[in-house]
Amino acid sequence: MTLKTVGPVLLVGAGKMGGAMLSGWLDRGLPGERIIVRDPAPGPEIAALIAKHGIRTAIGEPPAIVVLAVKPQIMDVVLAGIAADIPAGALVVSVAAGKTLAGIARHLTPGTPIVRTIPNTPAAIGRGITVCVAGPGVSARQRAEATALLEAGGEVAWIDDEGLMDAVTAVSGSGPAYVFLLAECLAAAGAEQGIPPDLAARLARVTVSGAGELLHRSDLDPATLRHNVTSPGGTTAAALDILMGEGGLGRLMREAVAAATRRGRELAG
Numbered sequence: 477m478t479l480k481t482v483g484p485v486l487l488v489g490a491g492k493m494g495g496a497m498l499s500g501w502l503d504r505g506l507p508g509e510r511i512i513v514r515d516p517a518p519g520p521e522i523a524a525l526i527a528k529h530g531i532r533t534a535i536g537e538p539p540a541i542v543v544l545a546v547k548p549q550i551m552d553v554v555l556a557g558i559a560a561d562i563p564a565g566a567l568v569v570s571v572a573a574g575k576t577l578a579g580i581a582r583h584l585t586p587g588t589p590i591v592r593t594i595p596n597t598p599a600a601i602g603r604g605i606t607v608c609v610a611g612p613g614v615s616a617r618q619r620a621e622a623t624a625l626l627e628a629g630g631e632v633a634w635i636d637d638e639g640l641m642d643a644v645t646a647v648s649g650s651g652p653a654y655v656f657l658l659a660e661c662l663a664a665a666g667a668e669q670g671i672p673p674d675l676a677a678r679l680a681r682v683t684v685s686g687a688g689e690l691l692h693r694s695d696l697d698p699a700t701l702r703h704n705v706t707s708p709g710g711t712t713a714a715a716l717d718i719l720m721g722e723g724g725l726g727r728l729m730r731e732a733v734a735a736a737t738r739r740g741r742e743l744a745g
């Protein structure tokens with residue numbers, strides 16, 4: 477299945493995540509006329525995409541896929557409002573953190589096929605990863621169609637155990653924020669050592685993105701790439717003694733991912 481033949485796709489909610497997905501779809505060739513966007517007040521970038529690509533904002537041809545990208549806290553209300561517009565047999569794809577297959581199904585015609593997913597914002601440049609779990613009744617064709625759509629945003633992984641989705645959300649869904657925080661903290665620490673803030677921000681930005689790109693292109697695992705920077709008794713080793721010590725990044729990351737996983741469970745509602 478190719479992206480060009482997917483759809484029509486109804487995107488409900490074109491904010492940070494829905495907007496990132498929309499950019500990925502358009503960049504990779506999903507024709508604008510196969511997309512419908514529903515959002516009460518799309519931001520200027522989304523409005524520009526809608527105008528440029530001739531994307532519809534009202535349902536004409538019935539959608540084959542409905543992508544739900546509203547906040548989990550309003551998902552129940554939104555679903556109650558759009559359930560009647562979801563044609564029988566259309567595939568519903570949720571990207572909402574926490575919201576379970578059963579919680580979504582509750583609002584829809586019994587038997588509606590649903591795929592619960594967690595993408596991440598690098599989908600905007602085709603470098604994200606989306607993890608998916610299928611509910612009952614999702615056909616092989618619909619799975620292939622969902623894969624084609626989501627692959628526009630990068631890699632796609634299917635899992636069978638929905639119980640893992642909150643932990644997945646904590647790692648890859650929220651993960652880009654941890655990396656951006658690393659860049660912020662690295663810049664602030666550099667400035668504290670006397671580097672002019674603009675230069676410190678540039679050093680941190682290029683270092684984090686360059687290291688990410690090296691990790692992306694290299695066959696080596698992250699630990700080996702780290703070793704390659706670390707001269708015995710050198711500067712990196714001095715820093716890693718802090719970062720890898722007790723109370724260091726390992727512990728902080730474990731606690732952070734556990735907190736995000738717990739919050740996902742709470743958002744189930």
Ligand SMILES: NC(=O)c1ccc[n+]([C@@H]2O[C@H](COP(=O)([O-])OP(=O)(O)OC[C@H]3O[C@@H](n4cnc5c(N)ncnc54)[C@H](OP(=O)(O)O)[C@@H]3O)[C@@H](O)[C@H]2O)c1
Nearest residue numbers: 489490491492493514515545546547548571572573595649
């Ligand atoms: N952001 C991420 O990195 C990320 C990653 C993985 C999954 N997710 C999931 O993606 C979903 C959206 O998150 P987000 O960060 O993109 O939030 P967001 O930026 O607030 O996007 C949600 C969008 O939905 C719009 N909306 C509100 N009510 C609506 C309605 N009745 N019908 C259609 N659209 C409506 C909002 O408009 P207003 O702003 O005008 O209310 C907003 O544009 C969440 O469920 C989240 O868990 C997000």
